[in-house]
Amino acid sequence: MVGGGEGAFIGAVHRIAARLDDCWELVAGALSSDAARAQASAEALGLARSYDDWREMASVEGAREDGIDAVAIVTPNHLHAPVAHAFMEAGIHVICDKPLAVSLAEGEALAKHARDANLVFALTHTYSGYPLARHARELVEAGEIGEVRIVQVEYAQDWLANPVERGGANRQAAWRTDPALAGPAGCLGDIGTHAYQLAAFVSALVPESLAAEMHTFVPGRRVDDHVQAMLRYANGARGMLWASQVASGAENALRLRVYGTTAGLAFDQEEPNVLWFTPQGGEAQRLTRGRVTGAAARHATRVPPGHPEGYLEAFAQLYRDAAAQIHAREAGVAAPPGSRLLTTVDDGVDGLRFIEAVLASSAAGGTWRSIARP
Template identity: 70%
Template sequence: MVGGGDGAFIGAVHRIAARLDDCYEFVAGALSSDAQRAIASGAALRLEPDRCYTDYREMARAEAAREDGIDVVAIVTPNYLHAPVATAFLEAGIHVICDKPLGITLAEGEALVDLARAKGLVFALTHTYSGYPMVRHARELVAAGAIGEVRQVHVEYAQDWMADAAAQDPAFQATDWHNDARRAGPTGCTGDIGTHAFHIAGFVSGIQPNELLAEMHSFTPNRALDDHVQVMLRYPNGARGTLWASQMAAGCENALKLRVFGTKASLAFDQEHPNELWITPQGGSAQRLTRGRVRGDAAEHATRIPSGHPEGYLEAFAQLYRDGAAQIHAMVAKQPPPADAAWLPAVEDGVAGLRFIDAVLESDRRGSRWVSL
């Protein structure tokens, strides 16, 4: 693992997710930008001292040289390091599981696609919400024509943590990487959670917009980057959509919601109630589909425990790790990736996210004009 040392957020979630299905062992890390913290964090997590690194480049070199070196690295640093760290490990012949967004520029994302392909390595991108069974079932229903042709896609991702007093403090804004274009990239909320919303909308609906109109905004005086974005979407088949992402929506915890309307029915998914999916036919009554009772292949594949026992965020994350392990095993065995692991978000999805960010920036810069995606 690179990043994820003591005090970090998502690294610990990755470590739990990686171990949930017994597919991975955690054996090495460059866990912090601070050398002492990197060593102490590795020791606290019971890594062998010679596998606690203080520099990710040294880790890539040393692990590639060991007979028992790592097969795959998890990248959980702030955004600006994703591409350089991924490049170092891909060049060393090591598979990559990277958090989103893929990088901070489209050019570095495209270079990662080329490098991963040239090296023949798996590159997974942890768009967590695509790991939920009911999200996979929603995708399966749309693909099977259960809602007819898709006409509208509406996705929203609302949080309120940037409105907390602590996050409003100028000292926090001056030091936290989310507010710093050098480390977060050219957007704040748009890259941080807008990319998750963009990904799940395409993952479920099966269609990608080709034009958008966007307005980015910061409700916080002097915040360097956006803390709110609203976007209108047009699709090549004539469908229309909206995407709203905000980290300033008072009272919202992690309110990622998706609705897809087809010619025959609509689907609704709410991330805070991930064990259910609603489908409502035109002129009919809403039906609540539950995780353990659906017999769609994709949902069953992503389920671990019997119906009525709630699963959630950690299992969704673990699903991505399980699919990643299946893809790596297949690649090592020179087999095609198993079909049920094929929905793992990949480096190409990361490039689509970076294109989305660029288009939002361009539209906003031009006074919220329609731009091509």
């Protein structure tokens, strides 16, 4: 991993994601451009090999017999291209956070490099990993909505409604609004590209022309914080896209509607367990992650119907709390307060009191029973 040291946001997300399906092990990293922070972060994560510099990491790992299979690049945008080139030169596959680069020319060079070197170059447009986003794409490809006529996509946030990049407390805001680190596209590059990608992913279409309007609402901000565009597609379809980081009240509202000649689709990443499919003139069908039977959704599904995306995290919480309590018990200290809500054998006993009372009441024709507790 390059980037993702202490205080970073997306690095930790990448690490959990990499671990979740047991396909990856994190063994090496150049976690920060600051050598001390890189070292401390690596220790905190129990990393086998820590580097102060990503160039060194690329060459050393590329040369090792047991070198890394792939590098995850989670730096600010301006480093994506140089880091990726360095690792590809070392024959290492790349998993890179979005946006790919800070200019089209940079991006094209990366694509050519990956192609020439026959390396996999994955770009983490997260939202296309949702089972129902994939199902939506599959429905479109299967002709289930007819020919696409209208694409409406939007991505609204409100965390930059005020000049939070000033003062230094918000490091995320600082680099994401600094053109030297984020590139010339602010909101456009940060979330506009997600909106664009999701629309293209699901509709299986890319626009052929556009008219766009970038705007900076917060005085003094050096990049755009709002962008809106109208789109024209080669097949005659029309579309609109807007993305904003000053849309007061919005959390992370990435929403897509695609209307075809025979049906429409709607997906909202804030409710990723649901996909709406509505035939022209007909009733809306609420497709759910667990019940759709398409291959693409199945491929990306881990838990059964009704267990929403997120169920695994709830489950993991219990494992985390149990670990905390066990460590504390072994160490003979008090369990940390955060773990106090772990359900234990005592909850189980009370649940069995309930079961026994129900069995008794029901057996007696539904009469009232008291639930005896010591």
